[in-house]
Amino acid sequence: MVIAENIHSIKSSLPEHVTLVAISKTKPLFDLMEAYYAGQRTYGENKILEMFAKWEKMPKDVQWHMVGHVQTNKVKFMAPFVKLIHGVDSIKLLLEINKQAKKCNRIIDCLLQVHIAVEETKFGLDEKEIGSLLSSEEFKELQNIRIIGLMGMATLTENQDQIKSEFMHLKSIFDHFAIQNPQFTTLSMGMSGDYQLAIDCGSTMVRIGSSIFGGR
Numbered sequence: 001m002v003i004a005e006n007i008h009s010i011k012s013s014l015p016e017h018v019t020l021v022a023i024s025k026t027k028p029l030f031d032l033m034e035a036y037y038a039g040q041r042t043y044g045e046n047k048i049l050e051m052f053a054k055w056e057k058m059p060k061d062v063q064w065h066m067v068g069h070v071q072t073n074k075v076k077f078m079a080p081f082v083k084l085i086h087g088v089d090s091i092k093l094l095l096e097i098n099k100q101a102k103k104c105n106r107i108i109d110c111l112l113q114v115h116i117a118v119e120e121t122k123f124g125l126d127e128k129e130i131g132s133l134l135s136s137e138e139f140k141e142l143q144n145i146r147i148i149g150l151m152g153m154a155t156l157t158e159n160q161d162q163i164k165s166e167f168m169h170l171k172s173i174f175d176h177f178a179i180q181n182p183q184f185t186t187l188s189m190g191m192s193g194d195y196q197l198a199i200d201c202g203s204t205m206v207r208i209g210s211s212i213f214g215g216r
């Protein structure tokens, strides 16, 4: 019952234009189904094979988002069903997603991951790299992918000012590209600890795990 209550209380606090992605990585189907009965239809996982196994068993109206770092050789497993890939950070990965999407006769929506944290360990591109990717000839030829926005993760810190400035930075990069790309509609930023701040800074999609399902 706790999961259902968490879903209801988080949903009622979100503005209408913000999508809730329930991050269910490591959690059993039983927990996902509790969220499902509470009305949740969008789930995020960070491992492709785990997402595949859950997709096979969950009701078919669930939308699956890949939020983790994507291994190129596993893209084929999610290509038939994935709704949105958040963590795209190279043209090489886009080429593979495009190839697998084409085999499935689909157009797969993707977000480019932006590196906004001070931590070197986090993945992502900077503004300049995004610009050159979007304007490259290689990219323009890809017919089976669609970049609909950006995703980023703030530094893991208690310092709210720092998190806020990283989110504002991501929002300004998003606005910069959104002017030239009408397809840019989605800014994925904010997790359990910082989603309210992220929404204040312009997020349209929050990825919430532990505040729904408990600790991992």
Ligand SMILES: *Cc1c(COP(=O)(O)O)cnc(C)c1O
Pocket: 023, 025, 046, 067, 068, 153, 191, 192, 193, 207, 208, 209, 210, 211
């Ligand atoms: C695990 C994860 C989340 C959710 O984190 P919580 O702090 O549990 O809300 C969000 N985004 C990504 C990319 C993740 O890997």
